[in-house]
Amino acid sequence: MTLGADVSALSTTAASAAAQGLSIVVPLHNEAAGLAGLHGRLIGLARTLKGRYGLASEVVYVDDGSTDATLAIARALAAEALDIQVVSLSRNFGKEAALMAGLDHARRGAVLFMDGDGQHPPDLVEKLVAHWIDDGYDVVYTAKANRDNESFLRRQAVHGFYALINWGARQKIPEDAGDFRLLSPRAVAALRQLPERNRFFKGLASWIGFRQIRVDYEPAPRAHGVTTFSPGRLIGLSIEGLTSFSVAPLRFASLFGVLLAAGAFLFGLTIVWETWTTGKQVPGYPSLVVGLMTIGGVQLIMIGIVGEYIGKILSELKARPIYFVAEHAEKRADAEQAPGETERTAAE
């Protein structure tokens, strides 16, 4: 028995890559207004990819508990030029769970993750695919070219988050990397083998290694509606990501404890020294209260951090499914084609 996993059999060459095809995973949460438009662009994309590489594609729409007409619209989409799967989750499980569901249902070799709100331009996909097929990269991830439209505070927070999560890490998670990324068949296989329930895709996709490349892009404005990630939810997600991916906060806690203890020790020494040399009584009261509050506060924070990890252990231990699929529909592209048209079979 080996304790690692060999996915070398899934390595692709430019010739074999096209035969394995591409699955496009799109999580949808209340995206009814833009879905038809997005699908139209994906059909165009599928045609381009087929023409250029002979690459067959499918799209996996994961309806993450939408309360609008998203599911009905997704079901009615035409399977033109690409296969369609519509996976409907039993409730809103969150984007990471939706991505997981899409990954589990993807049938083609490579997987592309793309938001359903039009912010990830389908036109860029051609470039991502070229990096995979022509250049042999396994993880093609995208990063926002600039964050000019974000507030200074938010940028600093993002910076701090990555500094903490990458602290002491061997494989750094690239800052600014988004969920818009392409994974080669062997990278997909590696990602599927990770056993944990608390997924932090950005981190894991970087952790698996292989040949990675960054592509900068300018995210389009949201096609409609507003982002579902409020500052509160983003903070929650950051804590999720941090605690499921790195023990940096725990190390930070220990280090901070050591520093505090060392400081207290030095302070104690100076008091002893002063009493000795000058015989002066230390006034004491304010410094005592400050010291007490500092230590009390720090201890509470640290207990909270440890608690986060215990919560993680609990949820991994319970081993609940990450999502439930309430409905699964699929349409093959060839089912809709006129007799005699062999667009799909020609590519396989």
Ligand code: UDP
């Ligand atoms: N999304 C999801 N489940 C959720 C929230 C969001 O599947 O609980 C999807 C959403 O439909 C979109 C993508 O995740 O396709 C990104 O969401 P959003 O645009 O709100 O986030 P942002 O682009 O602001 O990071």
Ligand code: MG
């Ligand atoms: Mg968005």
